[in-house]
Amino acid sequence: MKAIDLNAVEFVSLLASDAPAPGGGGASAVVGALGTALGNMVGALTVGKKKYAGVEAEIRDLMDRCTRLQAELLDQVQADEEGFVPLSKAYGIPKDDPARAETLERAAVEACKVPMHIMELCCESLDAIAVLAAKGSRLAVSDAGCAAAMVRAALESASLNVFINTKTLRDRALAEEMNRRCLDMLDRYGRLAGEIFESVKAGFFQ
DSSP states (O other), X not given: OOGGGXXXXXXXXXXXXXXXXXXXXXXXXXXXXXXXXXXXXXXXXXXXXXXXXXXXXXXXXHHHHHHHHHHHHHXXXXXXXXXXXXXXXXTTSOTTOTTHHHHHHHHHHHHXXXXXXXXXXXXXXXXXXXXXXXXXXXGGHHHHHHHHHHHHHHHHHHHHHHHHXXXXXXXXXXXXXXXXXXXXXXXXXXXXXXXXXXXXXXXXXX
């Protein structure tokens, strides 16, 4: 059975075990999906309300985007496992095997791809959450702030699953390019998530 098909209790127990996957990447994907779903909920509590009729079409479009992102993020749980297991096996190759270094290099590059994609999906999610926080139902604004905080956590967590592998790469040009892409996302979207959270929080003290 795929990890994502387990119930919540089973998934958490598996995550806490010594199984090679799910790990940080899979957990990041789940957290990102949960945060995105909270943003989607803000939309669901906004549409159909007379007060928000002027933004209903925009909110519905954002809900469609969030629904797609939720599904894509959950798909990354299995994808991350498939990307990491070969790396785990490569570390088991005897150190005197002449093919070990090249095998590890290829596996490490592959293991970076899914967490980088998780980051990209989180960035898309935060773009949607920013609008939902600004234009969605005020009764659900705390959920928009929670959504931003959770997706930011997923973004940051996924980045560490890239950096641990780029550090080992012999191709430093490729490593630095991947690091740059991740750092750019962390800077831009970490800031956006923080702005959403602080804006929501400030509204409770006015």
